[in-house]
Amino acid sequence: MNQVLTQSPESAPAAPAQAPAQVPMRKPGRKTRPSVGGMVGRVIVWLLVAFNLFLVVWMVTTSLRDTRDIAREPLGLPLAPHWENFTTAWNTGGFGIAAINSVVATLVSSLLVVAIAAPAAYVLAKSTRRLSSTFTLLFVLGLGVPGQVLLVPIYVMLAKFQDLSHLKMINSIQGLIIVMVGLGIPFTVFLLAGFFRSLPVEIEEAAAIDGSSGIRTFVQIVLPLARSGLVTAFMLAVISGWNETLFSLVMLTTAENRTLPIALLAFLDQSQFNGADWGGLFAGIVLVVTPVLALFIWLGRRIVEGMTVGISK
Amino acid sequence: MALPALPVARGRNTGRPRAGMSAIERSRRRLYWPMLLPALLLMLLFYVVPILYAGWLSLHTWDGINELTWRGMDNYVQLAKDPIFIGSIANTLKILFVVGIITFVFAFALTMVLREMTGRKFVRSVLFFPTLINAMVFGIFAGFLFSPAGPVNKILALVGVQDPPKWLAQDNLFNLIMIVMIWSATGYFTTIIMSAVDQIPAYYYEAAGLDGAGPWTKFRHVTLPLAWDVISVCAVLWTMSSVKVFELILVFGGSTAQAPPTSTWATAVYVYQAAFGGGSREFGVSAAAAIVSLALVTVLTIGLRRMLRREAIEI
């Protein structure tokens, strides 16, 4: 089974679009007539699919409706598109600046986490030292630590660091980026170590015989080979960064530093005392969901297969 | 077959140096620390030190402003006596076991159905997608969809259900939260399990078929044992993520800007509420609750791995 899995990255440089685990075993069963149970299963599956698609459509249509209209009839099509929901959300609801913050924080932190994790994952995957397995274990254990354990300590540490360095950490996007990089390390190392481990050792050996130095081998040979793994790790970091809520909620205080999830929470809050603005709220939700949806439509197979191959190692 | 699922023990053998390959080995050794150190440092700063700090904090009383005072184990004693905390642990365990088991059953059923279905990739993608969305969004959706005059009840009324379940009643709130979790997690685990099942060579099934095995026997004796590694990794992953559930409950259970009803709290919510919610600011208690949840996830992970490993051998 491991053999099967480890073949894949070899083919990656030759056919860049091809994701790993593209193993020619797609048709496990012969074409038999599905049983009654199978038919029922299929119906249920398609109902589920329909429900999920409905949610997306419903989210978009609701974001274009008038709040009073939504309250009267929660299911319905916009009579005329209320684009002002989006302008409200974008400008006054603070989603505009939050979207920019989210993009910056997510992209920068994802780049950094991959850049820092990749070399570490590589040496851990290839090293024969006994220490390495201790370190690997450390990273794996990090995977299981719930964010709530780290919340207060990290906050206090950042505050102390801010006092000493006068670099803004609390309530700043750069502070959030640092936290996201730090928190993302274990998963990214874990994921990439799996990819590196599956790389054929022969190519590196050939490079070494050619006199290539270790760092050159890594940059020129290993990284390109592991490209699909790196992209996957980056994508996953982007997704988890985009959705990060707990630390952002505690760290970011002012409106100009909010990220999208926090802007959404703030928007939810105002329905107390002044009434809910469902139209604006759904416009905000569309802003939160759409980028992930687009990314998924564009690179979905890579995300899905990369994520699962990384896990099944 | 019972390979350890996490890469811990496997780190060493793959890169075993071969005769005459000491050049590559030497350059690797030279690069070992420079390449490892940045990540290791971050690990230390963002995991090891904070955990130690949380442990230390959990032995004190602190409101975040005035001086720390030593409290010894009293924070833990207080937690043990607090029915709300016990309830939040129970909820976390419910998420872990109830949601986990149902999700896995669903994931396997879906895998079996999808195996022979047209459009499987499309279906898989659509079912996978919820995994990628911030759970808060589902909290908002559910409150809307399941409200008494909301879409779900309207549709039920069309089919003739006049007395729909009280979806958002407090007793059901946590159940509904669990249903949303099952729905959003099933796609993810289906995908993982599917990719593992896809790796099983078709001739195993053919051979089993020749021996007269039905679908259940094939599942029991081919699929399950061959995909066991992946299942045990999934179980560990689920354990870890179940302790982290936070946003969904925060938005789902709470009417605007209020704490969610205590009956829906899981450990993460308890930790947040003790520190930041409602002006209580008990950072010591919060840290103690956090440490308990860390201990919980550790014990559960180890226990689960033991259990799953043994079963794998039995098969």
Added chain:
Amino acid sequence: MTHPNAWLKVATGAILATSVAFAASGCTTTSAATDDSSKSLTYWSMWTETEPQAAVLKTSLDAFEKDTGIKVDVQWQGRKVLEKVTTGLLSGDVPDLVDQAYDKIGPALAATNQAADLAPVLAAKIPGEDGHTVADVIPAKYFDILPSYGGDVKNYMVPYSVSNVSVFYNKANTVAPTPPATWDELLANCQKAVEAKLGCIAADGDATWANSYWFDYLVNRNMGDGAFQKLMEDKTGAAWDDAGVLKSAQQIQELVDKGYIIKGYDASKYPEQQNAWAANKALYFLMGSWAPAETAKYAAEGFEYGAFNFPSTSAGSSNANDTLLFGFAVPKKAAHPEEAKEFIAYFSNKDRMSGISTDADNLAARPDVEAPAQLADVAGILAENETRLPTDGISSDIIDKGFNPTFDKLFLGKVSAEEYVKEAKAASIAYWNAKG
């Protein structure tokens, strides 16, 4: 291996881009933010920028900036503003001025001795009102009822808006146009509503904080002022044995049993049923006086907001009303407390504060500011009766953990009054026991 150099470039590019991004945002240091040369004021608001209250405050903040030369930095934080202040206190990042309801400010700032004493503000002259001080125009009772939460500062908050918990109804309704004065009249009207196939009382099952107003008022009417506080703070639980508690619980059970609370209330999420009430599907709605503003978008045609004080249960019962105060506070660690105090006095000016009524449709803290039309009844209630705080000012942890979970069971009809009293007593004892 076809483009190793390209990959090298990508890697270098990535690192460069990262460092540029960091340099761009990375230059923000704490020292840049603190500019002591000019006067400034940082205000964290409980409102978000789209809300009318925010607009009212913004107008005054702009004028304040122009009149005094004090630069104002306002952050529209929203309702969780004090959670932000709490975390900010860990790092010393606190505003100069903050606002919220008393039951948020008190536990967060007063209880921890982190609130500045605002007594000087009370004596301060209000700009533009020859000689009047803040204490002259904002009733003393609003300061007197504030609990100290164990802190050493009495005047930690200056209210600019008040909200009164009253029973709202549609004056244009035909089922029961006369507001009840006694509990029995209320029940009679409820019966009429049920006969007219209407809900009598609107409530959202998950809004325990609002539903508990019923119990709070009943305890007050049956047992007198301060009784609820005694109930909450009695560590032995003996206070729960008072006959008045059982009576109050029975009165709630009657509402539940007779179907007087709107159908579906036990399965709804705020503000579902409150909007149903505004759509004329129920007669009464016990809520703070933000209710008209909150439901305006959902109100049925011709809806006429009216309100009455919570009915009395016996001839001699108290008729105090539950008042929530919203106002300003200044953290002790504020960098510019004087500017903050100056603004509080500035905003207490009648013309400025009247925006709360005219634009935000709420009651201003100054009684001489005319109430908005839909709150005229509430202004009357406030003027005529004694003022108390909901739950006698008890808030936070004990309510969330010790009171709400059992009260939900009673209100949602899962336990009888007798069972409730027993469970609530036990929960209260357990709470104090855990507190050690």
